[in-house]
Amino acid sequence: MASSDDRVAGSDTGEDCPCRDGMFDTLEANRRRFIFGAGSALGAASALALATLPARAAEKAPPGAVWYDVPEDPTKVPGRPVAGDGGYGTRSQFETAVRIRFPTPNANTSWSLTPLASLYGNITPSGLHFERHHNGIPTIDPSRHSLVVHGMVGTPKRFSMDDIKRLPSVTRRHFIECSGNGLTEWKSPKGKTVQQTHGLLSTSEWTGVLFSTLAREVGLKDGAKWVLGEGSDAAVMTRSIPLEKMLNDAMIVYGQNGEAVRPEQGYPLRLLLPGYEGNTNIKWLRRLQVSDKPFMTREETSKYTDLMADGKARIFTLDMDAKSVITFPSGDMKLPGPGIYTISGLAWSGRGRILSVDVSTDGGHLWYPARIESTPEPMCTVRFTFPWIWDGKPAILQSRCTDETGYIQPTLAQLLAIRGDHGPYASVYHLNSIQSWAVASDGGVSNVHA
Amino acid sequence: MASSDDRVAGSDTGEDCPCRDGMFDTLEANRRRFIFGAGSALGAASALALATLPARAAEKAPPGAVWYDVPEDPTKVPGRPVAGDGGYGTRSQFETAVRIRFPTPNANTSWSLTPLASLYGNITPSGLHFERHHNGIPTIDPSRHSLVVHGMVGTPKRFSMDDIKRLPSVTRRHFIECSGNGLTEWKSPKGKTVQQTHGLLSTSEWTGVLFSTLAREVGLKDGAKWVLGEGSDAAVMTRSIPLEKMLNDAMIVYGQNGEAVRPEQGYPLRLLLPGYEGNTNIKWLRRLQVSDKPFMTREETSKYTDLMADGKARIFTLDMDAKSVITFPSGDMKLPGPGIYTISGLAWSGRGRILSVDVSTDGGHLWYPARIESTPEPMCTVRFTFPWIWDGKPAILQSRCTDETGYIQPTLAQLLAIRGDHGPYASVYHLNSIQSWAVASDGGVSNVHA
Numbered sequence: 001m002a003s004s005d006d007r008v009a010g011s012d013t014g015e016d017c018p019c020r021d022g023m024f025d026t027l028e029a030n031r032r033r034f035i036f037g038a039g040s041a042l043g044a045a046s047a048l049a050l051a052t053l054p055a056r057a058a059e060k061a062p063p064g065a066v067w068y069d070v071p072e073d074p075t076k077v078p079g080r081p082v083a084g085d086g087g088y089g090t091r092s093q094f095e096t097a098v099r100i101r102f103p104t105p106n107a108n109t110s111w112s113l114t115p116l117a118s119l120y121g122n123i124t125p126s127g128l129h130f131e132r133h134h135n136g137i138p139t140i141d142p143s144r145h146s147l148v149v150h151g152m153v154g155t156p157k158r159f160s161m162d163d164i165k166r167l168p169s170v171t172r173r174h175f176i177e178c179s180g181n182g183l184t185e186w187k188s189p190k191g192k193t194v195q196q197t198h199g200l201l202s203t204s205e206w207t208g209v210l211f212s213t214l215a216r217e218v219g220l221k222d223g224a225k226w227v228l229g230e231g232s233d234a235a236v237m238t239r240s241i242p243l244e245k246m247l248n249d250a251m252i253v254y255g256q257n258g259e260a261v262r263p264e265q266g267y268p269l270r271l272l273l274p275g276y277e278g279n280t281n282i283k284w285l286r287r288l289q290v291s292d293k294p295f296m297t298r299e300e301t302s303k304y305t306d307l308m309a310d311g312k313a314r315i316f317t318l319d320m321d322a323k324s325v326i327t328f329p330s331g332d333m334k335l336p337g338p339g340i341y342t343i344s345g346l347a348w349s350g351r352g353r354i355l356s357v358d359v360s361t362d363g364g365h366l367w368y369p370a371r372i373e374s375t376p377e378p379m380c381t382v383r384f385t386f387p388w389i390w391d392g393k394p395a396i397l398q399s400r401c402t403d404e405t406g407y408i409q410p411t412l413a414q415l416l417a418i419r420g421d422h423g424p425y426a427s428v429y430h431l432n433s434i435q436s437w438a439v440a441s442d443g444g445v446s447n448v449h450a
Numbered sequence: 451m452a453s454s455d456d457r458v459a460g461s462d463t464g465e466d467c468p469c470r471d472g473m474f475d476t477l478e479a480n481r482r483r484f485i486f487g488a489g490s491a492l493g494a495a496s497a498l499a500l501a502t503l504p505a506r507a508a509e510k511a512p513p514g515a516v517w518y519d520v521p522e523d524p525t526k527v528p529g530r531p532v533a534g535d536g537g538y539g540t541r542s543q544f545e546t547a548v549r550i551r552f553p554t555p556n557a558n559t560s561w562s563l564t565p566l567a568s569l570y571g572n573i574t575p576s577g578l579h580f581e582r583h584h585n586g587i588p589t590i591d592p593s594r595h596s597l598v599v600h601g602m603v604g605t606p607k608r609f610s611m612d613d614i615k616r617l618p619s620v621t622r623r624h625f626i627e628c629s630g631n632g633l634t635e636w637k638s639p640k641g642k643t644v645q646q647t648h649g650l651l652s653t654s655e656w657t658g659v660l661f662s663t664l665a666r667e668v669g670l671k672d673g674a675k676w677v678l679g680e681g682s683d684a685a686v687m688t689r690s691i692p693l694e695k696m697l698n699d700a701m702i703v704y705g706q707n708g709e710a711v712r713p714e715q716g717y718p719l720r721l722l723l724p725g726y727e728g729n730t731n732i733k734w735l736r737r738l739q740v741s742d743k744p745f746m747t748r749e750e751t752s753k754y755t756d757l758m759a760d761g762k763a764r765i766f767t768l769d770m771d772a773k774s775v776i777t778f779p780s781g782d783m784k785l786p787g788p789g790i791y792t793i794s795g796l797a798w799s800g801r802g803r804i805l806s807v808d809v810s811t812d813g814g815h816l817w818y819p820a821r822i823e824s825t826p827e828p829m830c831t832v833r834f835t836f837p838w839i840w841d842g843k844p845a846i847l848q849s850r851c852t853d854e855t856g857y858i859q860p861t862l863a864q865l866l867a868i869r870g871d872h873g874p875y876a877s878v879y880h881l882n883s884i885q886s887w888a889v890a891s892d893g894g895v896s897n898v899h900a
Contacts, residue, residue: 062538064540069589070591071588071589074589074684074734075683075684075686078586079583079586079588079589080558080586080587080589081557081587082552082561082562082581082583082586082714083549083551083562085513087513087549087551087562088512088514088541088548088549088577089514089576090514090713091710092592092717092718094591094593094718097709098533098536098538099533100533101531101533108529108532110531110532112533112537118709119708120621120704120705120710121656121657122655122708123573123707125707125708125709126539126541127535127540128538128539128709133532136528136531138525139529139530139543141520143544166792167792168821169570169792169823169835170823171571171572171823171824203708205571206571207570233529234524234525234529255570255571257571257575258569258572259569260542260544260570262540262541262542264532264539267542268544284524340616344619373619374621374622383621385619
């Protein structure tokens, strides 16, 4: 996530990022293009051209699906055969949710957002996991990929994928959130949908080897304090991670939701740092260098730092603080009328388990405890729900979570008091304040600062 | 699962099922066809023709993937752009695992098996979830689908998909296992791979409405004891479920692994009965009828019953008993040589949580406790691991689990003592005995009865 930084320091590729105010119009056009033009795999046709194709276009399958004729009565005609999609199934043709790309000038240095309002439960389907790449997705043959662990170690070693898979493994569910999630929302409510405001968040079941297991294989020298992770993408992404975190719960993952890590998520190997900002979770991991000090790479000095109210900048702000958001109802939806609704949303914390979630329907005056759907796990999203009888009058919906450290999700005003307002140098990263959705008397839902 | 029954009573379509002894040769040819002929979406080319295409065929993407050129050094060329697959991602072109179809004569009345040996962790990727259809996969428009709840209720009601999604939801992880899982293994070890012997097992995160919530909407009459579930496929699948189970933990699910239930799993609505045999988990659910007695449908009288040692048949054998299997190493693999291996596998019980798993490497003489990767959840698989130093001598690997009821997974001999041996009328369903994999001194792994 580099939009605001880009305007200061130049984007990853030196191109300018579009100004914030207009970018969601482009984004919206982009979204429409994918939804209505989904039949063309890469959406090459323009939104304008597709707008002239009202009828047939709806009969094209969206990405990730295959189109079949729809019988009047499915009990009267035989269905499709077993494993009809060639042994790897696709979703229903009626499911159209897609990731949308943020309209940076260069699609290799960009990000895409998860359609949170279309998801159920807790896991993000791997095909809809958000992306953030600094120079595109590399294509890597796992038989030629390896991980080198060196630096302040007893015996430097190179691990092939087979070597890594032979070591004891763990499986854990964790979210990954880009620290730039919500970067457009600091000054005024810009994103129309929860996908636009919060879509740099996804949750997976991850499988891999603990770094502590690798550390036993290579041995650590006295004085070791930091570990550099390096990716094998064309950006050669590098970040410094405290050794304490690496030994505590860092995983070298090759499994995501039961199968191999997806190409956009680091195939064949990713560094998974539960609760840390997404950028540190190095994808396409090829090297870990142990050291006594941080490496002060570009992505932890000129980027991914936070200018504070006192004019100083924070660096290594690695933990993602507790955050929650209502995904139903959310921006750009329209409620059909007064009645009973089940408010639903997600809550998460980079510092441990979610303890509780509260919901307000009057802009934060009265708060009621929400129901959490499943037992909270460390650094993992939980789905919360709250029954709401809407009387048809304007309402402001908010959620607020507390994590097991006792930290309470702040209001935007509380957050700005600490982070400061620096005009064009405003904060980009680590916006975790309470999100407000206004419900108008006509049922329309919109993003507001309340 | 109807293979053996079919030979007695005729298959679903009246066609004969291939005899058991030869069927895995066909299955194997089928598997090779999908792996090597994966570029053709439906694998239309024959195994023979594809065997003459050694080089180029490997450069075709397998099902569920897109083929990209592989650079010599991925750090030296820009990668692919964000959301390059049209907003719904695909797996890596190097990942080739597919479901394989059991070679019944009619592909609409068949099943496909999950490639368990290729999976990581606990969740089954939705594209690889096993299938069992009785007349194919119907194509259903969710806007025209509804669920009727009637019979011994206060107020019969029809619920649209929108109605159902508006009710309070729950998200839970559960396995589904076809009661015919392992049907070929009663007499002698027939399946070569764990996909063939145990592949009618998959695990998902399911989201939906509890039946108890629907029951409060319609009200139940005194004397109600059973509920009929009916699917809207061309087989109009029907099963009778005890009301006690329905009120305890039955879910009407519309979410699977974060997105809509897949077409092969019942899109848009499935009855999910945690721990019950797969067939009762009615897909494409359209009707629930409350009654004071079971409906004695075809699928619970002529099928899905178990002839016992005393000549009587059990009916309504609904709970799946505790079972486990080692997925690495497993049949048809070859270990490269003596050394340290991490044995890995899955354990599950339809009656609650898995309490413990033991592993033997000497055919069941000595048993050692395995490590369970995550906190066991009710009616959900757990991944277990066990470190093994292979000395290069022949070995027999086995796993044995215990569930929280105290039930211990039996040996085949123990199971047969109860279930009996009825010659051509042998048991089909509910084989949950200990699986043995023989490791030869050359490292080859094969399915044995030990």
